[in-house]
Structures are given as C-alpha cells and as structure tokens.
Amino acid sequence: MTIEASSTTTVSRRLRLGMVGGGRGAFIGAVHRIAARLDDRYELVAGALSSDPERARASAADLHIAPDRAYSDFKAMAKAEAARPDGIDVVAIVTPNHMHAPIATAFLNAGIHVICDKPMTRTVAEAEALATLVADTGLIFVLTHNYSGYPMIRQARSMVAAGELGPIRLVQVEYPQDWLTVAAETMGSKQAEWRTDPARSGLAGSVGDIGSHAMQLAEYVSGLQCEALMADLTTFVPGRRLDDNAGMLLRFAGGARGMLWCSQVAPGNANALRLRIYGERAGLEWAQETPNELALSPFGEPTRTITRSGPGANAVAAHASRIPGGHPEGYLEAFAQIYADAAELILARLERRSPDPAALVVPTVGDGVRGVRFINAAVASSQANAAWTRIADV
Amino acid sequence: MTIEASSTTTVSRRLRLGMVGGGRGAFIGAVHRIAARLDDRYELVAGALSSDPERARASAADLHIAPDRAYSDFKAMAKAEAARPDGIDVVAIVTPNHMHAPIATAFLNAGIHVICDKPMTRTVAEAEALATLVADTGLIFVLTHNYSGYPMIRQARSMVAAGELGPIRLVQVEYPQDWLTVAAETMGSKQAEWRTDPARSGLAGSVGDIGSHAMQLAEYVSGLQCEALMADLTTFVPGRRLDDNAGMLLRFAGGARGMLWCSQVAPGNANALRLRIYGERAGLEWAQETPNELALSPFGEPTRTITRSGPGANAVAAHASRIPGGHPEGYLEAFAQIYADAAELILARLERRSPDPAALVVPTVGDGVRGVRFINAAVASSQANAAWTRIADV
C-alpha cells in the first residue's frame, strides 16, 4: 500500500498543467486528464483544447479552466503561458499524430516541459529534431507509452534486468483488436477516421497505432533492442488506406528472436496486448486485459502467479501501485503512473534535486525516436515484400 | 465511451468536499480521495483527518487543504463549515466503524450531505436513528458499498430486474481473503488491529468487514431481500476476538435460496468476492478480481462473456464506464462511480431538478440499516448454534 506515500515529502503545490487537443468528443484527452488527476500531482489550468475557438472555449469551460487561459492557437498558448508568473509547468499534447512535432517544438522553445502522446512524430527527421531540441533545452519530455506504467510490467522489466530469466532467447508480443473489422471509418467513427487517414496518422495504420505499443513494450521489458525485422503489412478492409494487420519476425541485439503481431481485424479481441519473454532459466507472461497478474515459470518448476501488491510483488511494482492486491487496478492507473513519474521528474527539476530513481523508467524522447524508426522500418520492409530491414537504416 | 460526458451539462463548479478520518497512514481515506478526484466532480477543501491536532494539520497540508480548514474535532468542523459561505457541500466519513454514527449525525444536523463508509453503524438502534435523521433532514446520504459501482454489477442488476434470468432460484456469494491467516493484529498491522477490535469494529469481524459487502451485493443484484439465515461464525486464529470465517445458509423473499461464505483465513485469496445468480432461464457469474467480465449462461445456450464497454454491455454499464472495452477499469473506478453518482444526486438537489435515474441505484441509508441488521442477525444465529434467524427480528 503506497497510497500517496510520496505526496508527503516536499511537494508544496500541484504542478500546473496545460493541454493541447482533447476538446469535446475527443477520447484520449479525457484519459490524460483522469491520469493527471488520479494521483493529485497536477491541476489543469490552461488549454488549447481545439483549434476551433468556440469549441475550445466550451471545452475549457467544461473543465473549469479560466476563460483567459482557454486558447485555440497552441503557439499563442505557449507564448502567453511562458509569460505568466503562474504559467503552466508542463503541457500535455493529445492531438492526432501529425501535430505532435510542431506543438512539442513550440512549448519546448517556450521553456515548458512536455508530456506527449505516441507515436511521437510522423517522420524520423521530425523525431530526431525533437530529440535534439529536448537535449538542447534540457527539459523533461515524457512519452505516454502508457502500458509501461503497469506495475507488473515494471516488475517484469526489473526481473529481466536482474537476470532472473537468464539470457533472453525469445520475445513474443502481440496486440490484436477487432474494432476495424468493418469499415468503421465510413460509418461515422471519428476515431476510425483519423487513425486510418495517412495525413493525420502517418505511414502506418495498425502498426503505428498499436504495433508501436507492442514493440515499445517488448523492448522496455526485455531490455533488448530490436535490430532488424521482416514485416508483412496487410489491408483487409476494402477502401482502407492504411494497414489493419501486420505480422513480423524480429531479431534482437545479442541473438534473441521474436515475433510481433498487431491487428485491428481480429474479432473477439478488444485490446489483447500480450507479452511473453523466455530466457535460458525462466519465462514470463503478461496480458493487458488481466494486468494485475504476472506469470513466472522457472524452468522445471510450477508456474507462479505474481499479483500486484500480492505475494511476490517487488518494490518496483509497489512504486507503481496504489491499493492492496486483489483490488484490481487498470488502464487509468497505469496511465496515471506515467503522469506521476513525469511529475516526479519535473518536480525534482524544480526543486533542484535528484529524482526518485523509480521514476526514471518512464518512456521519453529516445523511445519516441525508436518508435518512429520502427514504424518506418516496418513499412519499408513490407514494401520490399517483407525483406529483412534494419531499424537503424531507415 | 462516456468519458466526462455528463460533465458537459449544467455543472458550474465542483462540489466542495470535506473529510473526517483518513489522515496519514490510513488506508481507505486515500481511496475515497482518489475516487472523489477521478471524475472531477469534487474538490477537497476541508478535513478533520485525525483527532490528533498535529497529525490532522500535517495530513491536511499533504492534501493542499488550507490551514484554517484543517480541523481535529469533527463537531467543530461541522459547525464551522456550515457557517462559511464557501462551506463544504458534502462530508466523507472514513473513520473506523464506531465513529460513523456520531459524525454523520453531526453533519446531517449541520445541513451537510454525507458520504459514509460501511458498515454504517455498530448497532441497529444507531442505524435506525440515522435513517430517521436522513429522512427528517431530506439530505443525501450515500453509503460506499463500492462494489455496487462496478459496471458489470450494475448491468447484472439490470438484467435480473428485466427478467432476463427468469424468476431467481439461487444466490451464491462468497468473499474470501487471506490476510488474517496469521495473527497480523499482533504483528504491527494497524488495519488488522482495528478490524479485529470489537470496540472499533462492532460485533463481528469478517462478517462485518466483508460479509456485509457480500450480502449487500447479493441483494443489490438479485433484487431480493434475504429474510432468514443460519450462520456459523468461527475464529480460527488463537487470541483473535472476532470471527475470521463464516458460512451461512440463506432464504430469500419469494423462495430463492442461497449461501454466503466470507473468510479472512483462506490462503491464496486476496479479495475474491464472487457472485453467482441462477434463475429459471439463465445464470450470471461475476468475480471482483476480473470485474470487466460478466458471464451470462442462458439455459441450453453457450455461455456468453459480456465485457465492460464491449459487445453486450448495456446502457446501465455504459453509465458506470469511462473507457473502451479491453482497457480494464478496476476498484478505484468502481469506487469513483459511487462518488460520481453521489455528486449527481447532490447537484440535482442544488439545482432543484430530478437526478439522472442511472444515479439512483447508489446505496444509501436503507442499505446501511439492512447491513447492520444482517451483521446482528449473523452473530445472533451463530450464538444460537446457527439457528435460523430472521433478519427483521434482530
């Protein structure tokens, strides 16, 4: 039980949060706001929630944002907030993918920390430019690869790092969904519209939307970088402009092999992200839809089910947990953990101290660059009839 | 996806929340605060977080409560807050059980709405007095039987009410835990100390702490009242002063039968609350540790797994959901639903309008009276060697 434990230290106020995107009708913006509220480290005080002024104003009012801090232009927001004595400490970027880079650039240039949704940018060039800017400004940049906020994922990562599995041989990851089994983008689903639109999503469909989560999680937990892949991307739904399914063979640094499957046309799967890692001495299995459990199978011994805040849970998991075992935490809590860790990194900066090491595992701009490279490599491989493609080469 | 949907209506401000109990080191107070924050309907502005003045002050500071609203005496708090123009709208009572009645009484008498943890009181007399006071004042009184905030529980309840199971024959409910398998109360666990102490917990141990949840859930979903029970309460751990296990046979109005098992000495069970209801035409099964699923078994057809926000989820479930299916919600979201529904009831009162009917299903003082009667009946039955005891007779 670590409820609000660290809130008892030196935090004298909540961080002031701004948001770009996430107005009425949006999905992920609301998730970010719940995540920011959940552990009480932020208060939302400003927003450019829509580029439509009327919609921006109404959305801000819904969220108790003062009218003078309801913007419709993110550049104006960056400038005005940077100039206020009570200006925002950090901005959350929750727009469609193609806007991430210009918005992040504007706020970083204004000296404001950034929490950004993924995939980070559309192109590798944009991603690298952003990484350079983050390095130059020295600001905190957190990427909401939210699945890395799950306590059992944190524990799995620490167990692999500690060598409990022995040298890793295999990394099997999959993320099937079913919501695009039919042409939802022609049936009024705004989510489906922009996610299947190359102008807003980028080069890839399922690979960018969920394959990138799968790859990030695989690397995050295994501690290994994927060096090369063969990817077979398919668009099953007639008229769709981006892939809705992909199979990949993976080769990791050090010789480990793996497979990645992502799909949005697999009926019966909602968000069935699942990771399995096998080493010379043990295997691990985790599934996002039952996230409070982690199966550990030491070779030759019975499988153990480690539960969040239950027997076998370690300190790394405890850092990312709020309540006792048997009371399930879920997606929002994992998302909140990314925000909690971002808060710790930003506060440590404000307070000129070293951050809690447990917060340092949060995904950042480097993960963003890798994610964009991965998407590009997958698309390039598929265009070459699934030829081996080195991620470093795209 | 109902994210913040209803926050876009007429709510012009967050409700002002006070809290009694829940200072540093407490468990359930922190849960209540997360629940209150999650859907953004409340701001915590006052508290008597501890009866120890120093602890009360420090706890309030942790939570960004202004010093002049950090009380150590709940009576003083009720009086002062009632007198302020910006006084609290509602108080959350999160103390050990024996203090619920006097605190609730003080705030109701001050004209302040109440959200109270369970079991509501120690004695039936206290419970009935409180029910009378609630009726007399006309104030909102919500009891945090939090499991009734789970979307799939709400759906189960609505399906039973709509007759989808046919007339109900059987109600099987169980709530095993394992944390009191050993004498944790002698090993420094504050939670174990007060929960096994008759002075603070009341007549019963496991029956009051978790059996009462099980019974409430059984009645809540089945729509049936338990009329009589046979209860065999046992204390397995030497030196313990209250029961740590109980088995019961149940008879419901209308002829349905059932069984209830609660235990705190069943190794391998964390919070394994599980409800099964069988009618003439179908059965339902739900388990708290995998709360996003509801199994429906129409007689003669394959079992269907209904998922929160997935296929088969109904409007009642949608009301209590925040995010799409496959992204698990958990305990905190269910707890938050109780708070969200309480907010709707209070706001409707403030705005002189009818509340959203979906919020009316929240447990209230009547459930509290039944809960205390149930505990008393179970103890009385057990003292009579598990003789049939009518709940109305205690």
Added chain:
Amino acid sequence: MTIEASSTTTVSRRLRLGMVGGGRGAFIGAVHRIAARLDDRYELVAGALSSDPERARASAADLHIAPDRAYSDFKAMAKAEAARPDGIDVVAIVTPNHMHAPIATAFLNAGIHVICDKPMTRTVAEAEALATLVADTGLIFVLTHNYSGYPMIRQARSMVAAGELGPIRLVQVEYPQDWLTVAAETMGSKQAEWRTDPARSGLAGSVGDIGSHAMQLAEYVSGLQCEALMADLTTFVPGRRLDDNAGMLLRFAGGARGMLWCSQVAPGNANALRLRIYGERAGLEWAQETPNELALSPFGEPTRTITRSGPGANAVAAHASRIPGGHPEGYLEAFAQIYADAAELILARLERRSPDPAALVVPTVGDGVRGVRFINAAVASSQANAAWTRIADV
C-alpha cells in the same frame, strides 16, 4: 510417463470381467467399459446387461461377449460364472442405485470380487450389511467414486496428509450442474427419469447423485471426517419428487468447518465440481473441468499451478497418470484409474502378494457406508428445518 509401466511385471493375463447393467442406451455402463479397457487390465467376458432377455442378448453381442455368457438374471450369472473354470474374476455393477445391494450380495456370496457404482445402497442398513459381507468374505470391493481417480486429487490428498497445508481449517466443496433446470424427466430423458425417481434413486436427488461425490471428495482429500451438517434441500422444478439443490454447513472432526453446495438447476454449470481446502499454512484449489491443474497457495507466497506430469507433480500423481504434462487427461482416465487400482488389488490377491501401496487409496465399502449415511443425514437435517445432524446418528 508411466505408460503401462506396471503391466510389465508379473501379470500373466487380463482379469476376466463381468458386468451387470449397462445394456444398450445406458450411460454409465459404457463409461465403465472404457475405463476397464483403457489400461488393458481386463477383458469383458460375461454380462447381465439387461433384465430383458432380448435386450441382454443384443447388448452382449454388441460387446463381443459369447452368447453362453450373456445373462439376463444376475443371480443366474453369479452362479454360472462361479462354477466355470474360466469364470469372471470380478463383476462391475452399473445398474440404478436400488439394485446395487442385492447384486453385490449375490456376487460376493459367489466368491466374486466387486466393482460397484455409487451411491452404494439406498439405506444405511443395506450399506452396513454389505460392509459386513465384504469383511466376512475377504473379497475386494471397490466403489467407483471416480473423481478420486484424478491424479491431481491424489496429489492434493497426499499433500494434505503430509502436512503441507498445516492443520486444516476449511473445506469448501461444490458440485453444480444445470441439466435439470427444466423438467427433463417429463421430456424423454431416461437419465432424468430414474435419477428423480425415489424408487430407483433413493431418498435424495441431487444430494445422492452429486452431493455424495462432493462429500466423498472433500473427506478423501482433507483426510477429515464430517461429523455434523445442516442441510437445506430444495426442489425448484414443479412436480419433481426429489431435491434438485442443496446447501449445507459442515463441521469436521478436529474443528474444521466447511460448506457444501450441490445443484442441478444452475444454468451454465455442466459438472463444475470444485474443491478448496485451507490450512494454517497454505490453500489448495482444484476444479473437475480443468482437472490437470492443482493450485497451491502457500500463505505469503505466489500461487503455484502444479500440472499433471509437469513440474511439481509428485509420485502419487505419477501413479495415476499415463501421458506427459500438457496433454490433458480427463474423466475417462480418472475412471480408468479406479479400475487400474482395483485390478492391482485383485491381482495381488490372486498372486498372494502385497498390493502396490499406491493402489490402496481406492474408495471401498467403507466409503460407501459413509456416503449412504451422508445422504440420510442430509435428508434428515432438511426435514428438521436444517437442524444440525450428526452423520453417525442416522
């Protein structure tokens, strides 16, 4: 892998098996025959498969039984087979319950070993008379409480006996089915007809048919005798003459408590027999529909899933297994284990040697007596409004 291991020892021929009951259209007789064949210890050479001569003859022909050994009168069969030099070694009794006692008596008196289905008899007097006869004749009498043939049940029993759970506190057992949710006995189901007919089934319906299995398994694994029970038997389906649901509170020798639920009106349950046992140091859980797994939960440690022939399986489980782990064995193999153990006991007698101790755990006439007492006690308790009833007193 223990495949046919012990068939390589001194067995020079298969045992000669006769069968009473189990003609065309019967259910359990065919199961017994598969069970007898599976491990190749028996050949079926004689039968009184029906009391109708024509049906008996045709049924025998189906099963390659020689015409001169196809009887329709079990008394004639016992007499004739006892007189043949190649007469049967053992008879399997698979008739409806009311015929078990006279048939077993006839064959025991003819000097022939007996394998008998359960419940053993209708009355306690019959059961005790049979026990006396078995003792007097010194013959082998095996009762097919087939669930005790599952390898993981054998392992659970051995773990409890070895003290791995510590002193036992709780025994929770349930056996819900759904096939009698409607009045199947009026819709042409022969199985439903005799199982709901007091003349053929005895005093009880669900309690005799499946409750008796549940109780036997609870005692078999826990090693504890149930001393007293409170039973609430109900008949939900109008017109039905025997109970179709029962809830019970149990008290075991030594102070352990328990609960038993059996039902034939719980939609969604086929044969959902499930046993949970909790001691001071660990808990065990097993479910018949996934019989190859046994969950062990040492207090304070993660739950381990022990699998048949997999890591953690012990020698007792290996004795009852045929194939490697991950290749599921099921109901027929468990039933076959009872036959395999019976064969070992009979062969040891024929070969004048001590039997393999691993075979000695097979249920016998004593279990049969306890089973009949249990049924009688449950009925008596229910008739006394679920009053505490001592099993020894009926």
Added chain:
Amino acid sequence: MTIEASSTTTVSRRLRLGMVGGGRGAFIGAVHRIAARLDDRYELVAGALSSDPERARASAADLHIAPDRAYSDFKAMAKAEAARPDGIDVVAIVTPNHMHAPIATAFLNAGIHVICDKPMTRTVAEAEALATLVADTGLIFVLTHNYSGYPMIRQARSMVAAGELGPIRLVQVEYPQDWLTVAAETMGSKQAEWRTDPARSGLAGSVGDIGSHAMQLAEYVSGLQCEALMADLTTFVPGRRLDDNAGMLLRFAGGARGMLWCSQVAPGNANALRLRIYGERAGLEWAQETPNELALSPFGEPTRTITRSGPGANAVAAHASRIPGGHPEGYLEAFAQIYADAAELILARLERRSPDPAALVVPTVGDGVRGVRFINAAVASSQANAAWTRIADV
C-alpha cells in the same frame, strides 16, 4: 452422448491390429495402443515391437501377443501376416520418423492397411512415392495427426467450412513447449536423443516434431492451403543439431495471412498448441491444453464458449465425443478418434459399403505429403535467410 453408438451396427468383430515399433520404453507406441483400445474397435494381435529379437519378444509378451506373432523384422511380419487367414487387417507404425517409409511400403505391398505416425517421411520424394503406392493399392492410409481428432477442432473446421466466420483473413497458430530448454539429449532422455538427431528425425527439429502439427491443424481447420512462408529457424541450445525454435510468416491461398510459432525452449509451456482463426464476420480460438472449449466471437457480439457435448456443440463434435459435457475428454480420446475413424474406413472397405462421412475427415497420405513439403520449405526458407519460399516448389 454417443458412447459406442456405432458399435451396435454391423461390426461383427474387432479389427486385427499389428504394430511396428513401440516396444518397452517407447512413448508413442503406448499412446497408440490406448487409442486403439479405447473405443474397442481393435485387438492387438501381432507386432514387431523392436528390431532387437529379445526386446521384441518381451514387449510382445507384456501385451498378451502370442509368441508366434512376435516379430523382430517388419518385412517378415508383413509377409507372415499377409499369409495367415487370421492375419492383421491393419498395421500401426510408431517407429522414429526415418523408418516410416520403408515399413509403410512393405505393408502396403502386402495388402495391409496402414496407420502411420507423423511426420510421414523424411523426404518429399519418399512422401510422394508413398502417396503413389497408396493410390495404386487402394488401401486405407491414416496419418495420426492426432490433434485433428479433438471434437472442438472438428467443430471449428465445420464452422469455417459452413461460412460461419465469413471469408478467412487470418490464421494464427503456435505450439510452444519447454522440455528442450536445456540439453536434455545429453542427459539421458531417449525422446530428446532421437528427436534432435538428423539421422532419425530428418531435416528439422521443432519444425518437424511440433511445427508440422501446428501447420496441419491450421490448414485442417481453416480449409486453406498455405502457399508460401518465411521461416526463421534457430537453435538456441549449444551443441544441438536441429532447430529448437522457429517463427514463420504465412500466406494462404485466397489472400489470408498468418503466423506460426513453434518452440521447445519456452519455459512454462508444456504442449501449448493454440489456434486462432479470424474471418470477416467472426473469430475462433482453441487451445490444446483446454480442449473441451471453443471460443466463438461473432463481430459485435459477446464471445461464446462452446463446450464439447454442451450447448452449441454440433453433430460433427458429437461424432468425436464419448461422454457428456463438463466431463473432460483429452489427448487420448482425440487420438482414439483417429483410430475410430480409421476403423470405420477400413470396415467400410471390408464390408463393401460407403463409410460414415464423418469419418472421412481423418488425415491421410495427402496430409503427409503436405507436411513433409512444409518441413522442407521451412528449412529451405531459413537457409535462405528467411526468404519467401513456396511450399509447392520444394
């Protein structure tokens, strides 16, 4: 309940079965014998159980085979049995892979039907020669791809064929094991020795042993032929001479895509064969370790769990089932189904009638040819750095 139903028709005797291979200490031979016994269609009367005369003799005695029909030379056996008036009807070949072709050839040439273990041969040339011989002789040849004997697999196949899933888009299959995580072949495991020995196993290790099962099942259920694959075979255990892990991307006739993973180095997996098929209208999922369940997910509807002999099970499943739902059948019963269907095909030939159409789905020599082609294509692809390889081209 189909117990022995068809045994009541015109079958006047059991088929006479011979066996080659499967002497003392062997594994799969014993499985074949149980499978042959289980449904009572065969009696084992002859065998060349070992090429070592003494071992052959002793093994035959264990199995009650008459001394004059205990051979050590399969050619002598084929000749002698063909000459006997009571000679075997059919031979079961259960030797290591490299001997399948010559033995099958000898018995087919002697006019004796064949039941053969898989993979059928080591080379494509051998496989095609055998197919030609089967065609020329007109004899029955059944390949024991035993997983295709599972009732829920049969049902899945029939549902796909009936169009219940719509056109198929995706076929995902995997078969992980863990028993070769360490170098078991150097630790005295005879199973590991021959299965990792190219001379006895053929070109491939895990791909031949279990990958071939996975591919057969994928094609069997989907009704689609895999046209091309990319395969990345790896040997993780130092010193091992064949692959112990493989990942593959698959392209099926008609445009469906798929993935195949087989591994013998994945700790925590015993025989975790799992098949998922997705069409335009629904998805199906089945796992070998819980074989009595089949999950059907129509797009937009809750997932249904169809159970063997339970609600939703169809006639095709009933044909392959023995006992009521909720009483699990397993690996041995599925294997027995292959034998039962083979018996029907052979008997129909003997009785000059058409066989039961339900038996015609049993795998035969054509599946064997495809299986050998698959293995060869996978090895060829991997040797070409996982290049696309057409199965028809090897």
